[in-house]
Amino acid sequence: MPNAKAAIFRAPSCRWMIFSRTGGGAITKIGGLLGIKWPAFDEASAAAIDAFLSPDLRHQNAAADSLPPVFAWTIKAYEAMLTLRDRPQSSLALSALDEVNSTFELACAFMGPAFAEVEKRAAQAETEAAAICRGARRIDPQI
Numbered sequence: 001m002p003n004a005k006a007a008i009f010r011a012p013s014c015r016w017m018i019f020s021r022t023g024g025g026a027i028t029k030i031g032g033l034l035g036i037k038w039p040a041f042d043e044a045s046a047a048a049i050d051a052f053l054s055p056d057l058r059h060q061n062a063a064a065d066s067l068p069p070v071f072a073w074t075i076k077a078y079e080a081m082l083t084l085r086d087r088p089q090s091s092l093a094l095s096a097l098d099e100v101n102s103t104f105e106l107a108c109a110f111m112g113p114a115f116a117e118v119e120k121r122a123a124q125a126e127t128e129a130a131a132i133c134r135g136a137r138r139i140d141p142q143i
Helices: 016-022 024-034 043-054 070-084 091-139
Strands: none
Touching: 043 070
């Protein structure tokens, strides 16, 4: 059973394209990151996984109308960055980024208090989880 530290971690990610190209290599990498020893991985396993993951479940094949909305300022920033790649001194692109920054700062002012509350609750949950783990270890030291 995982310990308390292992229970709270950033989940590693592996893009399906990389997974499908490397097969067992991706499985081995993910297992190493998670500290998991996987059962044998072979072509039959790969075929079963491929059959299970229908094209509509693969994010790179998602229909445009099923994707989350992209904010206009995100697109504006991306386009400005593309312009700056080609013309580093573009005053229009720099102005666009300044405008995006202002929009972003305004959004942060509205969302900051909400995020602070979420972070506070997460810290409380982490403290409670640690207390539960300590209590469980008193009952069974192997936990």
